[in-house]
Amino acid sequence: MTTVSHHDTPVLNVALLGGGTVGSQVARILTEDSELLTERIGARLNLAGVFVRNTAAQRDYQLPSLLYTTDAEELISRADIVIELMGGIDPARELILAAINRGAAVVTGNKALLATHGTELFTAAADQGVQLSFEASVCGAIPILRPLRDSLSGDRVTRVMGIANGTTNYILDQMDTTGISFGDALAEAQRLGYAEADPTADIAGHDAAAKVAILASLAFQAPFTLDQVDCQGITTITAEDNEAAAAAGFVIKLLAIAERVSTNGDDGVVLRVHPTLLPREHPLAAVRGAYNAVFVEAENAGELMFYGAGAGGEATASAVMGDVVSIAKRLQHGGPGRPHTPKTSLDALEIGHTTTSYMIVVHAADQPGVLATVASLFAEQGVSIETMQQAPAELTPLEAERAAAAGETPQAVLRFITHRGLEQRLADTVAAIEELDVVSAVTSVLRVEGN
Numbered sequence: 001m002t003t004v005s006h007h008d009t010p011v012l013n014v015a016l017l018g019g020g021t022v023g024s025q026v027a028r029i030l031t032e033d034s035e036l037l038t039e040r041i042g043a044r045l046n047l048a049g050v051f052v053r054n055t056a057a058q059r060d061y062q063l064p065s066l067l068y069t070t071d072a073e074e075l076i077s078r079a080d081i082v083i084e085l086m087g088g089i090d091p092a093r094e095l096i097l098a099a100i101n102r103g104a105a106v107v108t109g110n111k112a113l114l115a116t117h118g119t120e121l122f123t124a125a126a127d128q129g130v131q132l133s134f135e136a137s138v139c140g141a142i143p144i145l146r147p148l149r150d151s152l153s154g155d156r157v158t159r160v161m162g163i164a165n166g167t168t169n170y171i172l173d174q175m176d177t178t179g180i181s182f183g184d185a186l187a188e189a190q191r192l193g194y195a196e197a198d199p200t201a202d203i204a205g206h207d208a209a210a211k212v213a214i215l216a217s218l219a220f221q222a223p224f225t226l227d228q229v230d231c232q233g234i235t236t237i238t239a240e241d242n243e244a245a246a247a248a249g250f251v252i253k254l255l256a257i258a259e260r261v262s263t264n265g266d267d268g269v270v271l272r273v274h275p276t277l278l279p280r281e282h283p284l285a286a287v288r289g290a291y292n293a294v295f296v297e298a299e300n301a302g303e304l305m306f307y308g309a310g311a312g313g314e315a316t317a318s319a320v321m322g323d324v325v326s327i328a329k330r331l332q333h334g335g336p337g338r339p340h341t342p343k344t345s346l347d348a349l350e351i352g353h354t355t356t357s358y359m360i361v362v363h364a365a366d367q368p369g370v371l372a373t374v375a376s377l378f379a380e381q382g383v384s385i386e387t388m389q390q391a392p393a394e395l396t397p398l399e400a401e402r403a404a405a406a407g408e409t410p411q412a413v414l415r416f417i418t419h420r421g422l423e424q425r426l427a428d429t430v431a432a433i434e435e436l437d438v439v440s441a442v443t444s445v446l447r448v449e450g451n
């Protein structure tokens with residue numbers, strides 16, 4: 001497919017599928033940095049066209065109108081490299097397969113697709129001997145996949161933990177620092193181009209779950225999928241959670257965690273995404289706005305941290321272009337490339353197999369023996385309490401008057417932070433506490449990391 005221009009510079013044709021937040025910035029870089037890219041690659045990248053739904057729409061970076069098309073098959077048939085930045089499963093999946101089967105290399109930022117149909121796509125690419133690169137799919141601009149795949153391939157990764165979704169980090173950060181409402185913070189994240197087309201994927205945790213499945217596949221060299229991730233988003237976070245977190249010196253972050261676990265003869269990987277309490281002085285607590293950061297722990301390397309812009313058109317386009325240049329250089333100068341084909345199979349284990357710690361806020365009757373009763377349930381499960389604080393429940397004067405008139409027992413708020421223990425035992429402890437007659441409510445249960 002490579003052609004030679006009249007200046008004798010080889011030309012590689014690039015098809016762009018999607019001209020939205022990220023696609024527009026890729027189009028800009030391909031256009032404005034053409035000379036620089038030609039110098040680096042030794043071939044010119046020719047943007048052959050952009051597949052979109054609406055060819056008449058005004059774009060963040062506007063190309064000549066002739067370049068926009070609704071005929072993806074025709075565009076792909078002319079391409080050496082296909083960049084997929086549409087999002088969603090179909091038609092992205094069929095179009096990537098069509099590109100691979102035609103022998104084109106593919107770059108994608110589509111984590112939802114890779115975390116559900118990755119094996120099919122990677123197998124097709126390996127069968128065809130073409131590259132399928134996806135650095136933009138996880139943590140936007142941060143180079144994290146190549147380090148996991150290449151730089152750490154002589155080591156054994158034990159844990160990957162990080163903030164992998166820009167939208168939710170932006171929302172939590174704005175709520176924590178400015179007191180803005182959830183809805184207003186989400187609207188701003190959408191305006192800034194951080195959110196997915198359907199932001200439910202962000203706030204329900206599915207986007208971070210897809211990313212942790214991809215991270216785990218590279219870190220542990222075994223295929224993992226979105227449905228193996230225990231996933232909880234940020235929609236359940238209440239004002240009570242925020243207050244309890246702040247009072248205990250924590251900040252709430254949506255963490256994505258994949259860790260190698262060996263318990264009771266089970267060897268595998270636990271994948272989880274959930275709101276997590278982090279001590280305010282923890283490095284991840286300092287990750288603000290739409291920034292992301294990933295901790296990687298490896299047997300020999302120890303602890304590594306990767307930090308940068310996790311979302312946004314320009315930042316993500318940088319990662320896309322890194323893949324494009326790398327592929328173009330291989331197409332131009334040869335070299336085998338490296339197909340991503342997982343080497344081993346490793347079980348994904350239920351979240352109950354992991355160890356973590358909990359902060360549990362309990363509203364209970366303020367009377368003798370109650371604390372001992374609640375504490376005994378921790379002991380029964382073998383869960384060790386790290387700290388406990390008790391305060392009278394705060395009631396409005398009206399509530400206090402009504403409670404006194406009704407002869408209700410005064411309530412106390414008990415805040416427990418546990419030592420690390422088996423997740424299943426922690427969850428069973430909470431369930432047992434909820435059953436107690438003296439307990440009126442368990443108002444906040446959040447996992448704690450980094451304490």
Ligand SMILES: NC(=O)C1=CN([C@@H]2O[C@H](COP(=O)(O)OP(=O)(O)OC[C@H]3O[C@@H](n4cnc5c(N)ncnc54)[C@H](OP(=O)(O)O)[C@@H]3O)[C@@H](O)[C@H]2O)C=CC1
Nearest residue numbers: 018019020021022052053054085086087109110311312316
């Ligand atoms: N935004 C970000 O910060 C990041 C995004 N990503 C990923 O990059 C991908 C693109 O994201 P983003 O640019 O934000 O998405 P946008 O929604 O802004 O853009 C999607 C583009 O794809 C086109 N498109 C979508 N579906 C179709 C279809 N069925 N037929 C033809 N064209 C279609 C749209 O066309 P039209 O404009 O005409 O509607 C639009 O140009 C997604 O996979 C996302 O997860 C990854 C990292 C960061």
Ligand SMILES: N[C@@H](CC=O)C(=O)O
Nearest residue numbers: 165166167195196311
């Ligand atoms: N919606 C995603 C975009 C990048 O992957 C996010 O907010 O992180």
Ligand code: NA
Nearest residue numbers: 135138140142
């Ligand atoms: Na990345």
